[in-house]
Amino acid sequence: MANTFSLGIDVGSTTVKTVITDKENKIVYSKYQRHFSRVKETVNDQLKIISGSYPGAHFSVCITGSAGLGLANAADIPFVQEVHCAFLAVKEKVPDADAVIELGGEDAKIIFLTGGVEQRMNGTCAGGTGAFIDQMATLLGITADQLDELSLKAEKIYPIASRCGVFAKSDIQPLLNQGARREDISASIFQAVVDQTVSGLAQGRSIEGKVLFLGGPLHFLNGLKRAFVRTLGLDEEHAVFPEDGPVFVAYGCALYGAQSGETLTIDEIAEKIENSRASDSIVTGEPLFTSQEEYNEFIARHKKYDLGYADIRTYEGDAYLGIDAGSTTTKLVLITGDGRILYHHYSSNLGQPLDKIAAQVKIIRESMNPKITIKGSAVTGYGEDLIKAGLAVDFGIVETVAHFKAAAYFCPDVDFIIDIGGQDIKCFRIKNHTIDSIMLNEACSSGCGSFIQTFAMALGYDIAEFSKLGLFAKHPVDLGSRCTVFMNSSVKQAQKDGATVEDISAGLSSSIIKNAVYKVIRANSPDELGKNIVVQGGTFLNDAVLRSFEKELGRNVIRPAVSGLMGALGCALYAKENTTGESTLISGEELANFTYTSKSAKCGGCTANCQLNIISFGKGRSFVSGNRCERGAGKGKKNSIPNLYEYKYSSILAGTGINQPARPVGKVGLPLCLSFYEQLPFWDTFFKEIGFETVISEESSRDMYYLGQHTIPSDTVCYPAKLAHGHVEDLLNKGVDFIFYPCMSYNLDEGESDNHFNCPVVAYYPELLKANNLRLNDKNFRHPYMDMNNRKNIIRVMKETLKDCNIGGKIKNAVDKAFEAYHKYQADIAAKAQEIISQARAEGRKIIVLAGRPYHIDREINHGIHKLVTSLGMAVITEDSVAHLGHVPELGVLNQWTYHSRLYRAAQYVTTQPDMQLIQLVSFGCGIDAVTGDEVRSILEGGGKLYTQLKIDEINNLGAARIRLRSLVAAIDNKQKSGGEKCQNT
């Protein structure tokens, strides 16, 4: 029989698409269906339908798609790469297209068709596509379609980190908790997807001409379409959304198949797929439970840790209310004076924590016996400030304090608490009944609890059902322990290799645990965690997760029956201990008429122009969010707590505007990025001395980042480096004769180190800028190599670099002057630090050494974290201002980078100062801080100090940082109270 039909099967990460074409390459049949991980079954279901419509026909067949590779190999059916399919389909259907953007479940692709064909696909660290949208919708408690509808009614767009799904989530969550409109958030989610696709994939190539949009999300989601069209500035004629967009790749696959000779009947194809055997390459672990008895014993053991109960309708006496306004969930507990539970509540906040909690308080007020008096109330969690303001709660406490209180209630000798919630993993090590160290997950691995939930839903289960499946799985899959985006691909691989849903469920539980143990706690052995371990948080209600934890540690742990309510319980206990006898909590009548309005505004208190969100509750109560300092919150007064970050930032720029030569010989541009955050005084002076006008790039901002975004070739490099692209563009726009940006393998040798390198990125970033910004050339971008430790070398190199500028004789003197300026600047910073220290001591303030790199003073890089520190009443100084006062203690690693050596010395110095603490600022993607972090920790902990690390990236939201800082303050206070703070000279 002639080769009449061709069948293309596109097996994506979430859907199966089939297309049949006739000999004219026309689509005669197509189908788009979610597979919920049941790849083989779904494909065969589709084949059965086809078999009915085309009895006896012969097909040439081909498989494509990210999950199709394994299936094709196993079934011995030809495979073709999906981008190639898209290419073929476009050639056939829209031959005049210039570019194609295709979004699938987990992949994003761009094909440039004209002006040099190029095909690109997102890298390993770039979720944020179809699955990302699903995940975000889940977060809001709606479907993707509802998200789409909401987005069409948006009024404003919030900046949401676009690089990776997990990051975006950390941006969205606090917005939700602060009461931002869901319409606006929905539109912002789509915009983030667009930004990610455009910046992550285009990498320097602009997307122009006729653009074809393919894939499910770009077909079904109008808000997403709109965002793409708007961002790319396309008109109707140039933005093509084809009718068969979702099956376009399957169509291309059919076209590819049509070129091959071999044909099969549908039954033969179905048989091949039916009989395909998955490879045995999946790595599996031990089952969680081998028998029902083992499970029963486990359940009985954990039943022991429970609270008593009392009836809210009949109990008479005092009661205390605890509220935990978590990132995704809302928890409330009302307890009696002797710790029995009167009422408890646990639910998803569906992105509206205030409404949820107000409704719950109303229920309590209405249903409780009139003879109950609520004597106190306390709230914790992400929504703490909002709830405290809205419902007039007595106390707001830090989560860490709340959790410790609750854990100690069940196990007074607790050594270690681990709490896995919707978005956070929090671990505390307890020594002498105080929190000794706190470990929180980094932005990169957050989202674990809600990840399981989203995943369960993607597979068509509810969370409880899904996790039960894993309990008796025979071969739990090993899914790795990296961030959730990676886990997605691991799951995909396991599915491809034939793992069952049961195995995957168990594997996910174990991944969450491995992530917590190895990434957050960084434990080598269970002994490090101590004897008495209390686990809590909603995620541990999941028996599979709890069991995985016990198996991983090889020991039993305590899970209170109210595991999910521990934060709220801690609050209630706190309220009880600290009650004034009367609670301010919102009354029944007020609740009956409870309303609020929310509006957005710009702060204008300073140049940061924070986007404020103001919620008014009537009666003069209001809540402001989005502000970075107190000014926006309407507390008016200028912050007078000394802050070296602010001072350093203004003093590095202070000299640049003045003393410009009257008749300059030329105009040199100096980009305010990376190494210039330290060397600007040097080069600014140098160039002015030899007669140049110096032009400094504008201060960093989000817009500055966007300005250079299209020239960033590596999306995993740190944010400070990415900003450099914008600074270079800015200088080019300003019209300078040339930009000067030297390469330096070595930094200045400050002694006490094995070597004095720069990190590879700081050392050679100019090379990358030059290679990726088409506007740069040898003439307008000069990036000589030099060693700043060798004056002779600087002079020689600068002579060569400027040989066309005719200033030979002045260079030597200019270098001397430049060094003078540099040393003066450094001395000034050190002196200012001493001034701040004295002032802080006089005022009885704690002093924080906010230790990072010189470029961390950039406001767009630090996102105002230093202001957050001062808003907690502590003074801030920098690592370089005190490094010379310390010395490098014995290290377990090579001390070979100048900037990093300062961290060690500053940390050592801090251990000698009773009123100082060090917080390490780490830019995401800084591999070197993987080395320094552990060392700084051991220096500090060896000296009886707490170690705190804050990871920063593009994310502009300080919610997590705030919790960490407040926890630190609480821990320091606690330590001091118990006399734990000691000072060791090492």
Added chain:
Amino acid sequence: MSEYVKFTEDMIKTHTILVPDMLPVHFKLLIAIFGSKGYKMELLTNDSRAVVDEGLKNVHNDACYPALLVIGQFMDALKSGKYDPDRTALLITQTGGGCRASNYIHLLRKAVAKNFPQVPVVSLNFSGLEKDSAFRITAPMFLKMLYAVLYGDLLMTCYNKCRSYEVNAGDSRAVLDKWQKTLGDMFREGGTKFMKTKKLYRAILDDFAAVKQTGEKKIRVGIVGEIYVKYSPMANNHLEDFLISEGCEPVVPSLLEFVMYCAAGTFNDAKKYDSRNLNSTAFKLGYKLIYSKQKELIKIMKEQGAFEPLHDFEYLRHLADEYIDQGVVMGEGWLIPAEMAALAQSGVENIICTQPFGCLPNHIVAKGMSRVIKEKNPNANIVAIDYDPGATRVNQENRIKLMLANARR
């Protein structure tokens, strides 16, 4: 630097030194050389998931993948019970330089100290680090090691070519095994037979050339990148085997290029930063010696004619200048763009650039240089692949397949 267990004279007799699995062909020859000096060495081959798990447990998760694997492999081996910890030492290379990799040895020592405090970690370096170790490389040994690298490169190059086209599966492997043994024996005996390079090179080339080949035309795929991930099959998920299964010929640049890159870096920097001294002069002399040996091998490969000769190193340096300054010396530095350009110009236009996820130097020298390399070599088809404990094979293979689909068009 904190105190660590030293490798003492006595241990040479009593201890087995474990060697990580990076370049099996080369490392087996090097082990033979050390064998001739009385050191007992063993190349590790354990590569199960347990290696990664041990790595995750013992190394900071943000440390790079090679550190994680090397340390994981050692820890897994020590815990396997196969080796008596009182009679075992570990060998790790140490390059020095501004990359994180200089810290591997310290991270390894940290991990070992926690679990097996008695096990010494030995540094293999050519920069005079850790002089108090009984593990020493003398000048004659250095020379032998140079020859081992040359032979290793020749075997690897011929083997990769031959096995991609062999008619009878296993023929190429047999030739490789034969020469691996012959050369290994020569080095172990300690004589000077290995010095008869010309004769041996020709014999090796002829032997491989005699393997029956299909004569078909295949897509040639160059592999460049971070040195460990580029070479170690465990790290790159058996990339060479995967490419062969996809009907391609893997082309892997030689180890000697990296050795010469390191040597050149020292005297280049000395000139650049006006800091010439005895050390840099010595490196220059060493470089000249190595270069003459490389030229000799290239000449013989050309004469024999069956295999494409290695890239002449001076040519690589010259090529690098078109893209990047030779002052970029951290990690694999300027060598990566130079190799990519050399591959593209010699007709190997499809290139996979391998690196650990988040590799700092490769932001600059690999991903950062792709655009200019494509600009000057319009047919270059480059894909960057990141390796990581969490990165899945399906993801990596899918991207490689995309690159191959491009290549086949």
